[in-house]
Amino acid sequence: MSQRIGEQRSAGFWPLALVFALFVVFLYGPMITIFVLSFQGPEGGLTFPLRGVSLHWFRKLAEGLGTVDIGAAFGRSLMLGAVVMGFTVVLSVLAGLAFRKRLKGGNALFFVTVASLIMPSIIVSLGIGLQFRLLDTGLKGALGAIGADGLLENYGTALGLLTSALGAHLTWTLPFGLLIMFAVFNRFNPAYEEAARDLGATPWQSFLHVVLPLIGPSVVGIGMFGFTLSWDEIARTSQAIGDVNTLPLELQALTSTVTTPSIYALGTVTTVVSFAVMAIALGSAALLGRRSTRRR
Numbered sequence: 001m002s003q004r005i006g007e008q009r010s011a012g013f014w015p016l017a018l019v020f021a022l023f024v025v026f027l028y029g030p031m032i033t034i035f036v037l038s039f040q041g042p043e044g045g046l047t048f049p050l051r052g053v054s055l056h057w058f059r060k061l062a063e064g065l066g067t068v069d070i071g072a073a074f075g076r077s078l079m080l081g082a083v084v085m086g087f088t089v090v091l092s093v094l095a096g097l098a099f100r101k102r103l104k105g106g107n108a109l110f111f112v113t114v115a116s117l118i119m120p121s122i123i124v125s126l127g128i129g130l131q132f133r134l135l136d137t138g139l140k141g142a143l144g145a146i147g148a149d150g151l152l153e154n155y156g157t158a159l160g161l162l163t164s165a166l167g168a169h170l171t172w173t174l175p176f177g178l179l180i181m182f183a184v185f186n187r188f189n190p191a192y193e194e195a196a197r198d199l200g201a202t203p204w205q206s207f208l209h210v211v212l213p214l215i216g217p218s219v220v221g222i223g224m225f226g227f228t229l230s231w232d233e234i235a236r237t238s239q240a241i242g243d244v245n246t247l248p249l250e251l252q253a254l255t256s257t258v259t260t261p262s263i264y265a266l267g268t269v270t271t272v273v274s275f276a277v278m279a280i281a282l283g284s285a286a287l288l289g290r291r292s293t294r295r296r
Contacts, residue, residue: 031271038264046259057265065258068250070266077247078273080161080169081230087166088173088226089219096181097207113178116171121235124171129239132157132164159242168240169230176229177222184218216288224281228274 037044041052064070095113099106116124136157143152158164192214196206212219234248241249247270254263 034264034267035271037261038268040261044261046261046264057261058269060260060262061265061269065254065262065266068254070247070250073245073247073250076161076244077231080165080246081227083162083166084169084173084230085223085226087170088177089223091170091174092177092181092222093215093219095178096185099182100185110178114175117175121172122238125168125236125239128164128168128171128236129159132159132240157242159240161241161244161246164240164242165237165246168236169233172233172236173226173229176225180218180222180225181215184215188215213288213291216291217285220281220285220288224278227277231274231277232270 036050037046037048038057039053039055040050040057041054042056044051044057061070099110103109136159139158140152140155143149143155188211192210193206196210201209232248233246234252237246237249245253251263251266251270254266
Protein backbone atom coordinates (compact mmCIF):
# COMPACT_ATOMS: atom_id res chain seq x y z
CA MET A 1 0.00 0.00 0.00
CA SER A 2 2.80 2.44 0.93
CA GLN A 3 4.48 1.67 -2.37
CA ARG A 4 1.32 2.57 -4.28
CA ILE A 5 0.95 5.84 -2.37
CA GLY A 6 4.49 6.76 -3.21
CA GLU A 7 4.11 6.09 -6.93
CA GLN A 8 4.60 9.08 -9.18
CA ARG A 9 1.81 10.28 -11.47
CA SER A 10 2.42 9.77 -15.16
CA ALA A 11 3.45 12.78 -17.23
CA GLY A 12 0.05 13.03 -18.89
CA PHE A 13 -2.04 12.86 -15.69
CA TRP A 14 -2.12 16.55 -14.75
CA PRO A 15 -2.83 17.90 -18.27
CA LEU A 16 -5.71 15.42 -18.61
CA ALA A 17 -6.95 16.30 -15.10
CA LEU A 18 -6.90 19.99 -16.04
CA VAL A 19 -8.87 19.32 -19.23
CA PHE A 20 -11.42 17.31 -17.25
CA ALA A 21 -11.74 20.05 -14.63
CA LEU A 22 -12.30 22.67 -17.33
CA PHE A 23 -14.92 20.42 -18.94
CA VAL A 24 -16.81 20.09 -15.64
CA VAL A 25 -16.68 23.87 -15.10
CA PHE A 26 -17.90 24.47 -18.67
CA LEU A 27 -20.71 21.91 -18.23
CA TYR A 28 -22.02 22.89 -14.80
CA GLY A 29 -20.72 26.43 -14.38
CA PRO A 30 -23.65 28.17 -16.16
CA MET A 31 -26.20 26.16 -14.18
CA ILE A 32 -24.53 26.96 -10.86
CA THR A 33 -24.30 30.63 -11.85
CA ILE A 34 -28.06 30.76 -12.51
CA PHE A 35 -28.76 29.05 -9.19
CA VAL A 36 -26.67 31.60 -7.31
CA LEU A 37 -28.04 34.68 -9.10
CA SER A 38 -31.66 33.55 -8.59
CA PHE A 39 -31.28 33.99 -4.80
CA GLN A 40 -30.37 37.68 -4.96
CA GLY A 41 -32.02 40.43 -3.00
CA PRO A 42 -34.50 42.99 -4.41
CA GLU A 43 -31.66 45.11 -5.84
CA GLY A 44 -30.15 42.19 -7.72
CA GLY A 45 -29.42 42.21 -11.43
CA LEU A 46 -28.62 39.73 -14.17
CA THR A 47 -24.87 39.71 -13.52
CA PHE A 48 -22.43 39.57 -10.65
CA PRO A 49 -21.68 40.89 -8.06
CA LEU A 50 -24.37 39.26 -5.93
CA ARG A 51 -26.56 41.88 -4.23
CA GLY A 52 -27.97 40.34 -1.09
CA VAL A 53 -29.46 36.89 -0.52
CA SER A 54 -33.21 36.26 -0.38
CA LEU A 55 -36.18 34.48 -2.00
CA HIS A 56 -37.46 37.78 -3.41
CA TRP A 57 -37.35 36.74 -7.07
CA PHE A 58 -39.08 33.45 -6.37
CA ARG A 59 -41.93 35.42 -4.79
CA LYS A 60 -42.00 37.65 -7.88
CA LEU A 61 -42.11 34.54 -10.03
CA ALA A 62 -45.09 33.23 -8.06
CA GLU A 63 -46.88 36.54 -8.61
CA GLY A 64 -46.45 36.19 -12.39
CA LEU A 65 -44.22 37.58 -15.12
CA GLY A 66 -46.24 40.11 -17.06
CA THR A 67 -48.92 38.61 -19.28
CA VAL A 68 -47.36 35.14 -19.28
CA ASP A 69 -49.19 32.54 -17.20
CA ILE A 70 -46.23 30.60 -15.85
CA GLY A 71 -48.44 28.34 -13.73
CA ALA A 72 -50.50 27.20 -16.72
CA ALA A 73 -47.38 26.61 -18.82
CA PHE A 74 -45.84 24.67 -15.93
CA GLY A 75 -48.94 22.47 -15.70
CA ARG A 76 -49.00 21.87 -19.46
CA SER A 77 -45.36 20.78 -19.45
CA LEU A 78 -45.94 18.46 -16.50
CA MET A 79 -48.96 16.87 -18.16
CA LEU A 80 -47.23 16.49 -21.52
CA GLY A 81 -44.12 15.05 -19.86
CA ALA A 82 -46.20 12.52 -17.91
CA VAL A 83 -48.12 11.40 -21.02
CA VAL A 84 -44.93 11.16 -23.08
CA MET A 85 -43.33 9.15 -20.29
CA GLY A 86 -46.26 6.71 -20.22
CA PHE A 87 -46.32 6.21 -24.00
CA THR A 88 -42.54 5.88 -24.14
CA VAL A 89 -42.45 3.18 -21.47
CA VAL A 90 -45.33 1.13 -22.87
CA LEU A 91 -44.29 1.32 -26.54
CA SER A 92 -40.61 0.72 -25.78
CA VAL A 93 -41.32 -2.38 -23.68
CA LEU A 94 -43.73 -3.78 -26.28
CA ALA A 95 -41.26 -3.09 -29.08
CA GLY A 96 -38.44 -4.69 -27.08
CA LEU A 97 -40.54 -7.82 -26.56
CA ALA A 98 -41.48 -7.94 -30.23
CA PHE A 99 -37.88 -7.60 -31.42
CA ARG A 100 -36.80 -10.56 -29.31
CA LYS A 101 -38.05 -12.67 -32.20
CA ARG A 102 -36.97 -12.32 -35.80
CA LEU A 103 -39.40 -10.00 -37.54
CA LYS A 104 -39.86 -9.74 -41.26
CA GLY A 105 -38.80 -6.19 -42.12
CA GLY A 106 -37.56 -5.68 -38.56
CA ASN A 107 -34.32 -4.01 -39.64
CA ALA A 108 -36.16 -1.49 -41.81
CA LEU A 109 -38.60 -0.78 -38.98
CA PHE A 110 -35.72 -0.22 -36.55
CA PHE A 111 -33.92 2.21 -38.88
CA VAL A 112 -37.15 4.12 -39.51
CA THR A 113 -37.66 4.41 -35.74
CA VAL A 114 -34.20 5.78 -34.95
CA ALA A 115 -34.03 7.98 -38.07
CA SER A 116 -35.65 10.85 -36.16
CA LEU A 117 -32.50 11.10 -34.03
CA ILE A 118 -30.55 12.01 -37.16
CA MET A 119 -33.03 14.52 -38.56
CA PRO A 120 -32.68 18.12 -37.32
CA SER A 121 -35.24 18.71 -34.61
CA ILE A 122 -36.67 21.86 -36.18
CA ILE A 123 -37.26 20.00 -39.45
CA VAL A 124 -39.16 17.26 -37.61
CA SER A 125 -41.27 19.93 -35.90
CA LEU A 126 -41.98 21.72 -39.18
CA GLY A 127 -42.95 18.46 -40.86
CA ILE A 128 -45.37 17.49 -38.09
CA GLY A 129 -46.87 20.98 -38.04
CA LEU A 130 -47.37 20.90 -41.82
CA GLN A 131 -48.90 17.44 -41.61
CA PHE A 132 -51.49 18.57 -39.07
CA ARG A 133 -52.27 21.73 -41.05
CA LEU A 134 -52.98 19.56 -44.08
CA LEU A 135 -55.18 17.44 -41.83
CA ASP A 136 -57.02 20.60 -40.76
CA THR A 137 -57.60 21.56 -44.39
CA GLY A 138 -58.93 18.10 -45.22
CA LEU A 139 -61.24 17.98 -42.21
CA LYS A 140 -62.62 21.46 -42.89
CA GLY A 141 -63.21 20.52 -46.51
CA ALA A 142 -64.99 17.33 -45.47
CA LEU A 143 -67.18 19.15 -42.92
CA GLY A 144 -68.07 21.76 -45.52
CA ALA A 145 -68.92 19.09 -48.09
CA ILE A 146 -71.38 17.32 -45.79
CA GLY A 147 -72.95 20.60 -44.66
CA ALA A 148 -71.84 20.35 -41.02
CA ASP A 149 -71.64 24.11 -40.61
CA GLY A 150 -72.01 23.98 -36.83
CA LEU A 151 -69.02 21.68 -36.45
CA LEU A 152 -67.08 23.70 -38.99
CA GLU A 153 -67.57 26.94 -37.04
CA ASN A 154 -66.43 25.35 -33.79
CA TYR A 155 -63.47 23.54 -35.32
CA GLY A 156 -60.14 25.27 -34.78
CA THR A 157 -57.15 23.07 -35.39
CA ALA A 158 -55.93 19.55 -34.69
CA LEU A 159 -52.63 21.03 -33.52
CA GLY A 160 -52.43 20.72 -29.75
CA LEU A 161 -50.66 19.58 -26.65
CA LEU A 162 -51.76 15.94 -26.77
CA THR A 163 -51.89 15.57 -30.55
CA SER A 164 -49.12 17.13 -32.63
CA ALA A 165 -46.88 18.08 -29.66
CA LEU A 166 -47.20 14.57 -28.23
CA GLY A 167 -46.22 13.06 -31.58
CA ALA A 168 -43.27 15.42 -31.91
CA HIS A 169 -41.95 14.51 -28.47
CA LEU A 170 -42.37 10.78 -29.11
CA THR A 171 -40.13 11.05 -32.17
CA TRP A 172 -37.43 12.13 -29.70
CA THR A 173 -38.07 9.81 -26.74
CA LEU A 174 -39.08 6.52 -28.38
CA PRO A 175 -35.73 5.84 -30.12
CA PHE A 176 -33.92 6.17 -26.79
CA GLY A 177 -36.42 3.86 -25.09
CA LEU A 178 -36.15 1.31 -27.87
CA LEU A 179 -32.34 1.30 -27.76
CA ILE A 180 -32.41 0.78 -23.99
CA MET A 181 -34.81 -2.15 -24.30
CA PHE A 182 -32.65 -3.73 -27.00
CA ALA A 183 -29.67 -3.58 -24.66
CA VAL A 184 -31.72 -5.01 -21.78
CA PHE A 185 -33.17 -7.95 -23.68
CA ASN A 186 -29.85 -8.64 -25.37
CA ARG A 187 -28.47 -9.79 -22.01
CA PHE A 188 -31.73 -11.12 -20.58
CA ASN A 189 -31.55 -14.80 -19.61
CA PRO A 190 -34.58 -16.64 -21.10
CA ALA A 191 -34.07 -19.50 -18.62
CA TYR A 192 -36.20 -17.57 -16.10
CA GLU A 193 -39.16 -17.59 -18.49
CA GLU A 194 -38.64 -21.24 -19.32
CA ALA A 195 -38.67 -22.10 -15.62
CA ALA A 196 -41.91 -20.14 -15.17
CA ARG A 197 -43.54 -21.98 -18.08
CA ASP A 198 -42.39 -25.32 -16.68
CA LEU A 199 -44.18 -24.40 -13.45
CA GLY A 200 -47.40 -23.79 -15.40
CA ALA A 201 -47.32 -19.99 -15.78
CA THR A 202 -49.14 -18.45 -18.72
CA PRO A 203 -47.27 -16.03 -21.03
CA TRP A 204 -48.93 -13.10 -19.25
CA GLN A 205 -48.05 -14.45 -15.80
CA SER A 206 -44.50 -15.10 -16.95
CA PHE A 207 -44.17 -11.51 -18.13
CA LEU A 208 -45.87 -9.96 -15.11
CA HIS A 209 -44.16 -11.96 -12.36
CA VAL A 210 -40.81 -12.82 -13.94
CA VAL A 211 -39.80 -10.58 -16.84
CA LEU A 212 -41.17 -7.25 -15.63
CA PRO A 213 -39.58 -7.37 -12.14
CA LEU A 214 -36.21 -8.22 -13.70
CA ILE A 215 -36.32 -5.39 -16.26
CA GLY A 216 -38.02 -2.99 -13.81
CA PRO A 217 -34.97 -0.76 -13.17
CA SER A 218 -34.47 -0.29 -16.91
CA VAL A 219 -38.17 0.49 -17.40
CA VAL A 220 -37.89 3.18 -14.71
CA GLY A 221 -34.86 4.57 -16.54
CA ILE A 222 -36.86 4.75 -19.77
CA GLY A 223 -39.59 6.63 -17.93
CA MET A 224 -37.01 9.10 -16.59
CA PHE A 225 -35.61 9.65 -20.07
CA GLY A 226 -39.10 10.10 -21.49
CA PHE A 227 -40.08 12.76 -18.96
CA THR A 228 -36.82 14.72 -18.86
CA LEU A 229 -36.41 14.77 -22.64
CA SER A 230 -39.97 16.04 -23.02
CA TRP A 231 -39.73 18.47 -20.09
CA ASP A 232 -37.06 20.70 -21.67
CA GLU A 233 -37.74 20.14 -25.39
CA ILE A 234 -38.02 23.31 -27.47
CA ALA A 235 -37.13 22.72 -31.12
CA ARG A 236 -39.52 19.81 -31.74
CA THR A 237 -42.30 21.63 -29.91
CA SER A 238 -42.00 25.07 -31.48
CA GLN A 239 -43.83 24.40 -34.76
CA ALA A 240 -46.12 21.61 -33.54
CA ILE A 241 -47.70 22.98 -30.35
CA GLY A 242 -50.61 24.97 -31.73
CA ASP A 243 -52.08 27.89 -29.78
CA VAL A 244 -50.49 27.19 -26.37
CA ASN A 245 -46.93 27.05 -25.11
CA THR A 246 -45.03 24.69 -22.86
CA LEU A 247 -42.81 26.04 -20.10
CA PRO A 248 -39.55 25.84 -22.12
CA LEU A 249 -41.13 27.87 -24.93
CA GLU A 250 -42.37 30.48 -22.45
CA LEU A 251 -38.92 30.57 -20.86
CA GLN A 252 -37.30 31.08 -24.26
CA ALA A 253 -39.68 33.95 -25.03
CA LEU A 254 -39.12 35.56 -21.63
CA THR A 255 -35.36 35.77 -22.12
CA SER A 256 -35.88 38.70 -24.49
CA THR A 257 -38.39 40.60 -22.31
CA VAL A 258 -37.65 39.87 -18.64
CA THR A 259 -34.56 41.71 -17.37
CA THR A 260 -34.68 40.71 -13.69
CA PRO A 261 -33.44 37.64 -11.80
CA SER A 262 -36.99 36.26 -11.98
CA ILE A 263 -35.90 34.52 -15.16
CA TYR A 264 -33.13 32.84 -13.19
CA ALA A 265 -35.64 31.81 -10.51
CA LEU A 266 -37.76 30.17 -13.20
CA GLY A 267 -34.72 28.35 -14.54
CA THR A 268 -33.89 27.15 -11.04
CA VAL A 269 -37.42 25.81 -10.50
CA THR A 270 -37.43 23.90 -13.79
CA THR A 271 -34.02 22.42 -13.04
CA VAL A 272 -35.13 21.36 -9.56
CA VAL A 273 -38.10 19.53 -11.11
CA SER A 274 -35.74 17.68 -13.45
CA PHE A 275 -33.46 16.71 -10.56
CA ALA A 276 -36.46 15.58 -8.50
CA VAL A 277 -37.64 13.31 -11.30
CA MET A 278 -34.14 11.90 -11.70
CA ALA A 279 -33.85 11.27 -7.95
CA ILE A 280 -37.22 9.48 -7.84
CA ALA A 281 -36.28 7.40 -10.88
CA LEU A 282 -32.86 6.44 -9.52
CA GLY A 283 -34.32 5.58 -6.12
CA SER A 284 -37.05 3.46 -7.72
CA ALA A 285 -34.54 1.72 -9.98
CA ALA A 286 -32.30 0.91 -7.02
CA LEU A 287 -35.25 -0.46 -5.04
CA LEU A 288 -36.44 -2.59 -7.95
CA GLY A 289 -32.89 -3.78 -8.54
CA ARG A 290 -32.61 -5.02 -4.96
CA ARG A 291 -35.98 -6.74 -5.19
CA SER A 292 -35.07 -8.50 -8.42
CA THR A 293 -31.79 -9.64 -6.88
CA ARG A 294 -33.65 -11.16 -3.94
CA ARG A 295 -36.06 -12.89 -6.35
CA ARG A 296 -33.16 -14.46 -8.24
